[in-house]
Structure formats: C-alpha cells, structure tokens
Amino acid sequence: MIQPFSSFDYHDLAERVLNGERVTEVEALALLQSPDDNLLDLLAAAYKIRRRFWSNMVQLYFLMNAKSGLCPEDCHYCSQSKVSEAEIPKYHLLSREKLLDGARLAAERNSRTYCIVISARGPSEREIQAVEKIVPEIKAKYDLDVCACLGLLTPEQAKRLAACGVDKVNHNLNTSPEYYEKICTTHSYQDRVSTLQAVRQAGLALCSGGIIGMGEEDRDVVRMALELRELAVESIPLNFLIDIDGTPLAHTQRLTPRYCLKALAMFRFVNPRAEIRIAGGRELHLGSLQCLGLYAANSIFVGDYLTTKGQAPEADYKMIEEMGFVITKEEEVAA
Numbered sequence: 001m002i003q004p005f006s007s008f009d010y011h012d013l014a015e016r017v018l019n020g021e022r023v024t025e026v027e028a029l030a031l032l033q034s035p036d037d038n039l040l041d042l043l044a045a046a047y048k049i050r051r052r053f054w055s056n057m058v059q060l061y062f063l064m065n066a067k068s069g070l071c072p073e074d075c076h077y078c079s080q081s082k083v084s085e086a087e088i089p090k091y092h093l094l095s096r097e098k099l100l101d102g103a104r105l106a107a108e109r110n111s112r113t114y115c116i117v118i119s120a121r122g123p124s125e126r127e128i129q130a131v132e133k134i135v136p137e138i139k140a141k142y143d144l145d146v147c148a149c150l151g152l153l154t155p156e157q158a159k160r161l162a163a164c165g166v167d168k169v170n171h172n173l174n175t176s177p178e179y180y181e182k183i184c185t186t187h188s189y190q191d192r193v194s195t196l197q198a199v200r201q202a203g204l205a206l207c208s209g210g211i212i213g214m215g216e217e218d219r220d221v222v223r224m225a226l227e228l229r230e231l232a233v234e235s236i237p238l239n240f241l242i243d244i245d246g247t248p249l250a251h252t253q254r255l256t257p258r259y260c261l262k263a264l265a266m267f268r269f270v271n272p273r274a275e276i277r278i279a280g281g282r283e284l285h286l287g288s289l290q291c292l293g294l295y296a297a298n299s300i301f302v303g304d305y306l307t308t309k310g311q312a313p314e315a316d317y318k319m320i321e322e323m324g325f326v327i328t329k330e331e332e333v334a335a
Helices: 007-018 025-032 036-054 096-108 125-141 155-164 189-201 218-230 257-270 287-293 313-322
Strands: 057-067 113-118 145-149 168-170 205-207 210-212 235-240 275-278 299-301
Touching: 007 025, 007 036, 007 257, 025 218, 025 257, 036 257, 057 096, 057 275, 096 113, 096 125, 113 125, 113 168, 125 145, 125 155, 155 189, 168 235, 189 205, 205 235, 218 257, 235 257, 257 275, 257 287, 287 313
Parallel strands: 057 113, 057 299, 113 145, 145 168, 168 205, 210 235, 235 275, 275 299
Antiparallel strands: none
C-alpha cells in the first residue's frame, strides 16, 4: 500500500503540476487511494488546476444514439453488444430528420457539442456517407461542434470525417492495456489506439476516456489516465459502470461516491489541461455528491446516455448555477 499524501502534499503537487511537472504513476496511485478523510482537501487541490485552465466554466454535451444494438463486438459492459441479453431498443441509423431534430435539442439545451454515436465495430460505407451529408447541415443550422463515435476507423475514414466538418472523434480506451482483454475479445486495445492515431493524423481532436468499475484494479485506472496523457487527448469522458441486467458485467457494482470523486481528481492532476467530462453513471454512483465532481471535471452530458436515462436537464442547470459555475461554449479558458 502506497503511503497516502498529507493534506499539504495535495496542494504542493497541484502547484508543481501548474508549474509544468508531470504526475508520476506512484503519485497518481496515491491520489486515487487517498483516505476518505482527505477527500475535500484533495478536491480543493484538484480545483486549483481546474480553475487555472477552465475557470468556473462548464461545457455541456448532448448525445444521440444514432444506431442502437446490432453490434457484433463482445464488449462485456455494453448493452448493445452481441453477448448482451439486455432489453433495449434496436434500430438502424436514424433518418436525417431525426438526427437534425437531435441537433436542435442539443442547441436548445446549451450544449457545445452534439455527439453522434452508432453501435458497430466500425461504420459501413452507407453510414459514413450519411454522416458526411448530415454534419454540414447541422453546422450550418446550429452553433454546435460535432463529435462522431462510429467505432474503429481507418485512416481514410478519419480523413473523410475531417473533410465533412466533424470536429472530434470519440473512441474510448475504456481501461488499461493490461486489463482490456478481460472486457473485450473481438478487438484489441491496440485496435483502439490505432483508431485514435488515425484520427489525430487526420487533424481531428481526440475524445477518449473510459469506464471505471468493471472489476479492474486501481493501477488499471491510473494506467488509463497515463495512457490518455501520452496520447494528448483533448477531451476525456469518465464513465462509472452502469451494470445493466443482461450484460456480462451485471451485478458488479463496487463503487462509492467518494472513490468516483477521487478518480476524477486523479485524472485532473494527470491531465491538467484536458476537458474532463463526468459521463454515464454519474447520477447512479455520485448521487447527491455530483456537484462536488465539478471541482475536478469541467464538463457533463446533459440528457440521456446510450441506453440509460440521465437526470432532467433542469437539475443539471440548477446544480451548475448553485455551485457558482457558468455554462460556456469556449474550447479553453487559459492558454
């Protein structure tokens, strides 16, 4: 067991991060394993870093499940995978009208980014063409960035997404390289990294994070944070497992709100400039402590997730306002 930092050390480490030092794996693990008694001090130190780069701003994302179920992959956490028996809606790619209506709703909810997600190993030619057609329409009509989450991509597909106006691509690492084969066997961790590299080479921003609570060890959570740093990911969504009935990871919950907050803080220390988003599972696992997550994170999804419900947007707006934060559409506050 690594010796936890004292309350003084959290703030000292934050100052060193702000001066350009990189958090080590040992330090990151100590942050994640901090005693509960030190939680508020840890969050206060994480907020120093968050405030430097993001001030009191919060960015909103709106997610559209544009194609549900029907996936040939065996990701054990996913209700849409081929090994899932979860009762979910299953449909092919939504129509142009429905995708545009989703963009309208995203704009009405003050989202900066509209996320178009499909369930697939990778996009078909028809699906790529549909995205190429709809993205220019969305951007012409609404003040939105577009993030595409289409599965594994080839370099050519990534270039086509960039050419049509997609701003960033989401493709999560999900966990550490060492733990990955425990949650998926139909593609590899390296397949995911290769997609992110293709996206970067195409000139697009990277959106990549993971899921906490899949049975991994603390070191796996830390390794994921470090890997994302090495890839210089601009946007990091952190999900907390919703162990959906019918999936292989059903009934595996072991998270506490305090652990989730420590994870958010650790990710902020390791990735100080990144946009860190509290994603799926925040309502379930953070509960009444959701607001404290904003001391480390600077972004949330507003509305529902892929196959699970989020809380009402009005509750999110109230939480943000009561915490003294302000919704923004700016990319970054500090250089």
